[in-house]
Amino acid sequence: MHRQTAELNATFEIKSERADTVTFLGIASTDGVDQANDVICAGAFLPIQKKTNGEPTVLLLRDHDRTQVIGGWRSIEQDGHDLLVEGEILSAVAKGQETIALLRKGYLSGLSVGFTADPKNVVKDHKTNARLIRKALLREISIVSMPCNQSARIVSVKHDLAAFGLSDDDAEVIIKGGIDALIERRAYELDLMREIETFIARVNRRRG
Numbered sequence: 705m706h707r708q709t710a711e712l713n714a715t716f717e718i719k720s721e722r723a724d725t726v727t728f729l730g731i732a733s734t735d736g737v738d739q740a741n742d743v744i745c746a747g748a749f750l751p752i753q754k755k756t757n758g759e760p761t762v763l764l765l766r767d768h769d770r771t772q773v774i775g776g777w778r779s780i781e782q783d784g785h786d787l788l789v790e791g792e793i794l795s796a797v798a799k800g801q802e803t804i805a806l807l808r809k810g811y812l813s814g815l816s817v818g819f820t821a822d823p824k825n826v827v828k829d830h831k832t833n834a835r836l837i838r839k840a841l842l843r844e845i846s847i848v849s850m851p852c853n854q855s856a857r858i859v860s861v862k863h864d865l866a867a868f869g870l871s872d873d874d875a876e877v878i879i880k881g882g883i884d885a886l887i888e889r890r891a892y893e894l895d896l897m898r899e900i901e902t903f904i905a906r907v908n909r910r911r912g
Contacts, residue, residue, distance in 0.1 A: 725775070726793045726804050732780070732815045732845045733787040742835045749787060749819065749842040752780045763844035764791050766799050768818055770844075774800035777845065789815075789845060803847055814848040 735746040753761045760780045766772040775793040782788075793807075794800045806812040825839035 724794065724796055726795065726807075727778070728791055728793070728807070730789050730791065730815055731786045732789045733817050735785045737832065737834050741833065742837060743829070744817070744837045744840070746785050747782050748825075748837055748840050749780075749817075750782055752842060762842050764793070765818075765844050765846040766803055767848050768816065768844070768846045772799045773797075774803055774847070780842070780845075787817075791845075807847075812847055812849055814850060816846045816848045817842060818844040818846065 733744050733749070735743055737743050755761055760777045762777050762780060763770070763773060764775045764777055766774050774797055775791060778790040778792055780787065780789050793804055795804055803812065819840040819842045821837050821840040825837065827836050827838065828834070829836050
């Protein structure tokens with residue numbers, strides 16, 4: 705077995721803040737081809753190893769440095785093509801405080817997975833010449849500055865979203881489908897509200 709890392713320009717946004725922690729959401733891995741010509745297949749990291757309290761054992765690091773643990777992961781779940789994560793950064797840790805400041809400014813925008821893959825579960829796609837990683841043990845996810853996979857996108861920090869009247873649910877919709885998905889959902893909700901109002905008006909007219 706050998707250890708590897710795969711980096712991507714990951715989608716994440718700061719979800720909530722307390723005096724000592726910042727919680728964020730993100731996409732840690734996709735099944736698209738990265739700049740190293742690797743594909744981490746959807747579900748390759750499942751099942752995720754967990755602690756007795758149910759939280760993942762996977763480390764949250766800065767730049768794959770095992771001496772720089774900046775928090776922990778609350779959840780890691782496969783959602784279709786994407787590996788969705790919710791992490792918590794500790795501001796009491798010097799590197800954590802630095803990371804939070806850089807995230808808020810948008811100067812850090814990458815997530816990178818560190819894993820151990822069995823060569824038997826790594827095959828070559830002869831059509832695309834890409835290396836397919838079908839099964840691997842996820843050991844850590846790092847926040848990094850130099851992403852490799854450009855398919856994902858940065859959303860925003862929560863306090864910026866809140867200024868535009870967006871909720872945590874809105875942020876998750878943006879993460880999964882982009883701003884167009886949120887616009888589509890808002891349009892659907894508006895149409896539904898109009899239908900309800902029309903129905904209520906008809907009922908009131910009949911009662912009158």
